[in-house]
Amino acid sequence: MTSELPKTFDPAAIEARWYSHWEENGLFRPERPDAVPFTIVNPPPNVTGSLHIGHALDNTLQDIVVRYERLRGKDALWVVGTDHAGIATQMVVERQMNAKGQKRTDFTREEFIAKVWEWKEESGGEITRQLRRLGASMDWANERFTMDEGFSKAVIKVFVELYNRGLLYRDKRLVNWDPGLKTAISDLEVETKEVQGKFWHFKYPLEDGSGHISVATTRPETMLADMAVAVNPTDDRYKALIGQNVRLPITGRLVPIVADEHADPELGSGAVKITPGHDFNDFEVGKRAGFKPADMLNMLDADAKVVQCGGIPEELLGLDRVEARGIVIGMIEDAGLLEQVEDRTIQTPYGDRSGVVIEPWLTDQWYVDAETLAKPAIEAVKSGKIEIVPKTWEKTYYNWMDNIQPWCVSRQLWWGHQIPAWYGPAVIDGTPNYIVGDGPVATPVFVAPTFEEAVKLADAYYEGSATEYFEAANPLSAYMDTGGDPKKIGLWRDTDVLDTWFSSALWPFGTLGWPDAAEKPSPLQGRGLGEGAVSNASATPVVRDSPLSPALFPEGERGSMLARHYPNDLLISGFDILFFWDARMIMQGIEFMKEVPFHKLYLHGLVRAADGSKMSKSKGNTVDPLGLIDKYGADALRFFMAAMESQGRDIKMDEKRVEGYRNFATKLWNAARFCQANGIGASAHLRAPDATLPVNRWIIAETIGCVQALDLAMAELRFDAAANAIYHFVWDRFCDWYLELIKGQMDDETKAVAGWVLDQILVMLHPFMPFVTEELWHAMGKRDGELIIAHWPQPDAHALDRTASEEIDWLIRLVSDIRAVRAELNVPPGAKIQAFVRDASDQTKVRLEEKQWAALARLARIESLSFDPAPEGAAAQIVVDEATYVLPLEGVIDLASEKARLDKALGSAIKERDALAKRLENPAFVEKAKPEAVEKARDDFAEKSAEAERLKAALMRLG
Structure with a gap:
C-alpha cells in the first residue's frame, strides 16, 4: 500500500521527522553483535562551537561512509562527542560574568568550574543539535565529552604513565604566550597577519671602543634582553670579532659575539641580535652558544609589561611592550646609535581568540617527548599499517614528524584537566624548605592520579619523617599551615591544566571505555626523570615494549567496546589538523594500546569562497551551512559536499550547485510520483526480477554497473566519483531514458523491474541523501524496515545482458543525435520528420523495423522510416555505427x-x-x-x- 506523494518536494517537512524517528528508535546503531564491526570517530567539535561549512564537509563525508557500511550489514559505530575547549569555554563564561560585573578571580577555582559546568548543561552542545540537522547518524546513545568522568580518568592515567615512562617532563622553553588570555597557546591558535611596521638599524659598540656592529630588528624593545650578537662563521667581515663583546645600548651590559649559521651574510649587515628569551630562532641559537634556558633573560611578565632583567632603567619598568618600544628607540637615537629606519611589511602573530599580538615567552611548562613517540608513528605509516589518503600528504607527515619539537601540554587556565602533579618543600639540611625554586635543590614534584597517591610518593621522598600531609593552595599557605612543625608537610597542586589536544589525542580508545575496560598495569619505561622528580616506577627499570607489538591487553581481558572497536577502521579529518590531532592520536594509540588507532586516514581539503579565497569572518565571505539547509535542504548540501570532494583538493563554494542538487532531489521525487501513477511500487525482490524485454534487461545491467562503480569509489574513498556515478545513473539512465522508454508499455514485467530499480536507487543514494530517500522508500509501499538499515545491493553478474545493453545504448545514441540535430537546426519541437537509412546492417534493420521503431518514433518525433534513397534537397545527415540517417528538411524549416x-x-x-x-x-x-x-x-x-x-x-x- 503506497501513500501518494505531494506534488512538491519540501525538504524541511521531512528532515526533522525522519531524524527524530531514526534517533528515537536506535537506528544509528542497531544491535548487530555478530556483524563485522566498522568504527569511525568524529573530530570532537568545541562544546562552544556552532556548525560551520568545514564541519559540514567533514561530517558529511563521515556520515556517507557510516551509512554505506551500515547498509552493507556491518556493526557501524560512529563515536560522537565534544571537546571541552579550555580557552574558548573559559572565555565564554568569563564574558558572561563580566556582563554581570563579576570576574573569575572573585571566585575560588572550584566555584568557577561549577559555573562552567552550569553553562555547559544550559548552553553547551548547540553544535550537536546542528549536526542532527545535517543528518549525521552518530551513536548519540554513547555521546562522550572530554571532561566526563570516564574520559578524565583516561587523561590523568596517560599523563601519569607518560611521566613515569620518562616521556613527559617539566622544562623551561619558549612558548606562544597570549598576554590577553595569559596562557600558552598552540600553533593552531596563532593567526599570522601582515602588518605595516618598521625595521630599525642600531649600532652596538665594541667593548674595546674600536668600532661597532650593526644589527637590525622589528622589535627594538627586545634589545633590553639581548644576550649575544651572532655572525656567520664563514663571514670574513666578522671572523676576527668572534669571541669579543659588544656593549648594549641603554643597559650597558656586555654580550658576546658568537658564530652561528643562523646569521645570513647576505641579509642586512650579516649580524643578528640574539634574544633567546623572546624569539624562537634566537632560543636555539642561545642554546648552541651555551646559554642554559634557566639563565636566559626574560624582560616581560605575563601581561607583556617590562620587568627587570639586568640594567633596565626604571622609567621602562612596568610599561607595555609597545610603550617601551617608543622610549627605547628614543634612547638609542639620543645616544647617536640609530643608523636608519625602513618601512617593512611584517608577518605578525596574533591570538585567534584574544586578538592581541602573541609573545614568544620563556616559561616553565610541561612537555611530552614527541620525538620519541613519533618514531613508531612514522614507522606505522611507512609499513602500511596506516594508509594516508591522498598519498601526497605522506611527505608532509614525514617532514613534520622527523623534525618534531617537544609538545607543550600545559595551559594557564582553570577549566580543563588539572595537571596531576603536587609539589612539596625541598629538604635542605634535614629541614623542609618551602621557598626553594630552581636552585641547587629543585622543588620535588609528585605525579600521581590522586592526592592520596601523591602522598605515598611524598612519604618515600621524605623517608617517612612526616606525621601529617595536607593539601594547600600554594607554597606560602602550605608553610603557614604547618605552624612551623617540620613533621607537617603541605603539598600544593600544579595550577595548570592540560592542552585540549592532549585529551583529544586519546579519543580513539578513551571513548571506548579505556582504561576501565582494560584495567591492568602497563609497563614503565625506566627513563631518567630529572632532578627533584619522583616516580611511580619501581627501582628496577622495565624494558620498553617494541612499538606495534601485540596489544598490551589480551583480547579476553579487554572490555567489549574496546576489544571490538579498537583499532578504528578510518579517520576523516581536515588536513589542517594532521599534526595537532591526527599524528598525536597515532603516537598515543601506539604507546598505550600497542596498536595503531586507525587503519586509514583520509585528509580532505578546505571549503573556500567562490573566488577560491579562504573564508574568514573578517573578509565577510563565510557561508552558513544552516542557512543553506534552510534554503535547499540538508540532502542538497550533503550531495554538493560529496560531489565536490576530490581526494583532498579544496572545494569552492557554489550555491548554484547546491540549488542544482536540490533540483536533483526534486527530479527523483517526480520520478517516484510517475512510478506511483503507473502502478509501480516497492519491490518484493532483493535480486533483480526475471526480465525478457531488452529495455528491462538493459536497466538491470545499468543498475549493476552503478553498484559496482559505487563500491569501487567508496573503497578508494573517491567521494566525487561515487556521487557522480549515482547522479548520472539516476538522472540520465533512469529518469531521462528508462522512464521515457517504458511509457506506454507498463506490463507486469516492466512494473516489477522499475520498482526494483527504484529501490536500488534509494538504497545507493541513501548515504548521500538520507532524508528524501527514506521518505520515498516508505511512500512506495509497505516495508519490513527502514531504509537506513536496508540491504546494500549485491551486483549479480548473471543478470548482465550484453546484447540488450548494446541494443538500448544504440537506441539512445540514435535518439540523442536526432534530437541534437533538431535543436541545432531549429526544427519545431512538434514537427515530425522523415528518416531515410542507408548502409544499415541486418541487425540494425531488425532493430529499426521491429524492436525499437515505436520508441524511436515517439522519442525522436520520426514520422516514417525508409531504406530507399533520400530525395534531393537540403537534409541533415547523422551517422550511428555503420548506418547513415538522412533527415530531409525541405518544408520543415526556412x-x-x-x-x-x-x-x-x-x-x-x-x-x-x-x-x-x-x-x-x-x-x-x-x-x-x-x-x-x-x-x-x-x-x-x-x-x-x-x-x-x-x-x-x-x-x-x-x-
Missing part, C-alpha cells in the same frame, strides 16, 4: 534564414574565441592576473571553441 542564423552565430563564437586566445597568449595577463581570472578565461575559451565547432557542423549539415 533553410535560408536558418543558414543566416547559424552563420551569424558562428562568426560571433569565432570572434570571442580568438579574443580569448589572444588574451591567454599574453604573458602579462597569465602571470599577473588573479589565478581565478586566468582559469575563467581558459574555461571560456574552451566553451567558445566547442560552440564554434558545433555551429560549423550544423552549417555543413545544411550543405
